[in-house]
Amino acid sequence: MDDYSPPVDAPGGIAAPARPAHVRSGRATDLAIDAHGIGVRYNLRFTKKTTVRQSFAHLLRRREGPQHFWALRGVTFQVEHGESLAVIGPNGAGKSTLLQVLAGIIEPSEGQVEIRGHVSSLLTLGAGFDAELSGVDNILLAGAFMGIPDREMRRRLPEIVEFADIGAFIDAPLKTYSSGMRARLGFSIATAVDPDVLLVDEVLSTGDQAFRDKSRRRIEELIQAAKGIVLVTHDMGWVTTFCNRALLLERGQIIAEGDPAEVVAVHTDHMEQVRIEKEAEAARLRLQGVL
Amino acid sequence: MTTAVTGPVVTYGGRRPHALALVRTGLSEIWSRRRLARYLIAAELHKKGSDTLLGNVWWIMDPLLQMGVYVLFVSLVVGRAGTTADYPLFVFAAILPWKWFSSAVNDAILSVVARERIIKQVHFPKIILPVTATVSGVVNFAFGLVPLLLLMIAFYRERIAWTLVLIPLIAVVQLVFTLGLAIVLAAINVFYRDVGNVARHVLRLWFYLSPALYSAEQVSKLAGDLPWVATVFGLNPFSVLFQAYQAVIYHGTQPAWGALGILLVASLGLLVACMYVFQRVERAFAKVL
Ligand SMILES: Nc1ncnc2c1ncn2[C@@H]1O[C@H](COP(=O)(O)OP(=O)(O)O)[C@@H](O)[C@H]1O
Numbered sequence: 001m002d003d004y005s006p007p008v009d010a011p012g013g014i015a016a017p018a019r020p021a022h023v024r025s026g027r028a029t030d031l032a033i034d035a036h037g038i039g040v041r042y043n044l045r046f047t048k049k050t051t052v053r054q055s056f057a058h059l060l061r062r063r064e065g066p067q068h069f070w071a072l073r074g075v076t077f078q079v080e081h082g083e084s085l086a087v088i089g090p091n092g093a094g095k096s097t098l099l100q101v102l103a104g105i106i107e108p109s110e111g112q113v114e115i116r117g118h119v120s121s122l123l124t125l126g127a128g129f130d131a132e133l134s135g136v137d138n139i140l141l142a143g144a145f146m147g148i149p150d151r152e153m154r155r156r157l158p159e160i161v162e163f164a165d166i167g168a169f170i171d172a173p174l175k176t177y178s179s180g181m182r183a184r185l186g187f188s189i190a191t192a193v194d195p196d197v198l199l200v201d202e203v204l205s206t207g208d209q210a211f212r213d214k215s216r217r218r219i220e221e222l223i224q225a226a227k228g229i230v231l232v233t234h235d236m237g238w239v240t241t242f243c244n245r246a247l248l249l250e251r252g253q254i255i256a257e258g259d260p261a262e263v264v265a266v267h268t269d270h271m272e273q274v275r276i277e278k279e280a281e282a283a284r285l286r287l288q289g290v291l
Numbered sequence: 292m293t294t295a296v297t298g299p300v301v302t303y304g305g306r307r308p309h310a311l312a313l314v315r316t317g318l319s320e321i322w323s324r325r326r327l328a329r330y331l332i333a334a335e336l337h338k339k340g341s342d343t344l345l346g347n348v349w350w351i352m353d354p355l356l357q358m359g360v361y362v363l364f365v366s367l368v369v370g371r372a373g374t375t376a377d378y379p380l381f382v383f384a385a386i387l388p389w390k391w392f393s394s395a396v397n398d399a400i401l402s403v404v405a406r407e408r409i410i411k412q413v414h415f416p417k418i419i420l421p422v423t424a425t426v427s428g429v430v431n432f433a434f435g436l437v438p439l440l441l442l443m444i445a446f447y448r449e450r451i452a453w454t455l456v457l458i459p460l461i462a463v464v465q466l467v468f469t470l471g472l473a474i475v476l477a478a479i480n481v482f483y484r485d486v487g488n489v490a491r492h493v494l495r496l497w498f499y500l501s502p503a504l505y506s507a508e509q510v511s512k513l514a515g516d517l518p519w520v521a522t523v524f525g526l527n528p529f530s531v532l533f534q535a536y537q538a539v540i541y542h543g544t545q546p547a548w549g550a551l552g553i554l555l556v557a558s559l560g561l562l563v564a565c566m567y568v569f570q571r572v573e574r575a576f577a578k579v580l
Pocket residue numbers: 042043044047069071089090091092093094095096097098577578579580
C-alpha cells in the first residue's frame with residue numbers, strides 16, 4: 001500500500017484533499033456528513049471524578065506532564081447519503097471520539113462538521129437507560145432524549161418491543177433485565193427511529209447469536225434503505241461486506257481512506273507490525289534480564 | 292426510499308455564540324424539549340415514590356417528625372419561655388420550604404452526573420436536567436402543605452387566615468432563587484465531584500443562620516446597638532423567604548412585598564448568570580464525565 005504515509009501537519013487523509021472552508025455551503029445536498037479539519041482536545045486536568053480537595057492538592061504540587069491531549073486532529077472526510085463508512089483502527093485511535101463528534105455529543109475543539117438529517121447514535125448499547133423505569137417508559141424517555149416527537153415514538157412502540165423480543169418484561173423495571181435484554185432494547189430503539197444518519201460503535205457483537213443475526217439483517221436493511229451509516233467495528237468481515245468505504249484512524253489521524261478491502265489490508269499490516277515490534281521488545285527485555 | 296434529505300442541517304464547531312445568545316438558546320431548548328422535561332419529572336417522582344400514595348405519606352410524615360425534633364430540642368435547651376407562642380407552627384412554616392430547597396439542591400447537584408451515560412450517547416440540552424430536578428420538588432412541597440393544613444385545623448384554628456393563599460407566590464420567588472443555584476451547582480459538580488458534600492454542610496449552616504427556629508425580631512433584639520448585624524442577616528435570601536412564609540402562615544399578615552420583590556429581581560439576575568455559566572461549560576460535560 002503506497003497509500004500509507006506518516007501523518008504530517010496537513011489536515012485530511014489521502015483520499016479527501018483539504019478544501020477551503022468557504023466552498024462548503026451550496027454543495028450537492030446529498031452529503032450526509034461533511035467534516036472538515038476536526039480536532040478534539042481533552043483537558044487532562046479535569047478527568048473522571050476530580051474533587052475540590054484533589055485540585056487544592058494539585059495547586060500545591062507543581063504541574064507536571066502535558067495538560068492537553070489531542071484525541072483527533074485534522075480529520076476531514078465526507079459521507080454521502082446511502083453510503084456506509086467503516087471507521088477502523090487500533091484501540092485509543094479516536095474512533096469513539098469521532099462518533100461522539102458526529103453525534104454532536106462532543107463539540108470539536110477545532111474544525112467544523114455539518115450534518116444533514118436526523119442522527120441516531122448507537123454508541124454504547126444499553127447506556128442511558130433508567131433502571132427504575134419500565135421498558136416502555138425507557139423507550140419513551142429515550143425517544144424524548146433523542147428529540148423524537150412523542151406521537152412518532154408511540155407509533156413505533158410495538159415495533160420496538162417486537163424487535164427487542166423482551167416479551168412480558170416490557171412493563172417490568174429495567175433493573176430486572178439481563179444485559180442481553182438491555183442491549184437488544186438499545187439496538188431496537190436506535191434503529192427503529194428511522195435516522196438519516198446512523199452511528200454505530202462496536203455494538204454488533206452484543207447479544208446471542210440469534211439477535212446478532214437479526215441485528216445484522218436490520219443494519220443491512222438500513223443500508224439498503226439508502227441511509228448514511230458510520231460504523232466502528234473490530235469485525236473486519238463487517239467492514240468488507242457492508243461498507244462501501246473505510247477509513248483508518250491511528251493516533252487521531254486519518255491514515256488511509258478508500259476501498260474497504262484495501263484499508264483493512266493496511267490496518268492488518270500495521271497491527272502485524274505492531275505485534276512484531278512488541279515481540280521484539282519483549283525479547284529484548286528478556287535478553288536484558290538474562291544478561 | 293429516496294436519498295432526499297428532509298432532516299435538519301446542523302453544524303458543530305466554529306464560532307462561539309455570545310453570552311445572551313447562550314442564555315436565549317438555553318431557554319428555547321428547555322421549551323422545545325418540554326416533553327423530555329415532563330418525562331424526567333415523572334421519572335424523578337416515580338423514583339421518590341411520589342406517584343404512589345404510600346410514597347407521599349413520607350413527605351407528609353417527614354416534616355412533622357422533623358418539626359417534632361426541633362421543637363423538643365429547642366424547648367429543652369432554651370426552655371418554653373424563650374420560644375415564640377405556638378412554636379410548632381412557627382417552626383413548621385420554615386421547615387416545609389427548607390426541605391423543598393435543600394432536597395432540590397441536593398437532587399440537582401447529582402442530576403447531571405447521574406445521567407452520565409446518556410450524556411455520552413445522545414446530544415440533548417443538558418440544562419433540562421437540573422431544571423427538572425428542581426421543579427419536580429414542587430410536587431413534594433405541595434404535598435407538604437397537607438400536614439400544614441391538618442396541623443392548623445387540629446391545633447391552630449384561630450391562626451388560619453386568607454393569607455395562606457399567598458404561599459404559592461412566595462414559592463415562585465423561592466423557585467427562581469433555587470433554580471439559579473441548582474443549575475450552577477449541577478455544572479460545577481461535573482468538574483468537582485465533592486460539591487455534594489460541601490453543599491450538605493453549607494446547607495446545614497445556612498439553615499441555622501436563617502430565622503427558622505428563631506424569629507428575625509429576636510435577632511435584631513440580640514444585635515442591639517450593632518445594627519449592621521441585622522442588616523447582614525436581612526441580606527440572606529432565606530431570611531426574606533422564611534419571614535414571608537411566617538407572615539402568611541403564622542402571623543396571618545401579608546409578607547413584606549418590597550423585600551420579596553427585590554429578592555425576585557435578584558434571583559432572576561442570578562438565574563440568568565447561572566444559565567450562562569451552565570451553557571458555557573455544557574460543551575465540556577461529555578469529555579469530563
Ligand atoms: N474523556 C476523556 N478524557 C481524556 N481522554 C480521553 C477521554 N476519552 C477518550 N480519551 C482518550 O482519547 C483517545 C481516543 O479514545 P477513543 O475515541 O475512545 O478511542 P477508540 O474508540 O478508537 O478506542 C484515547 O487515547 C483515550 O484514552
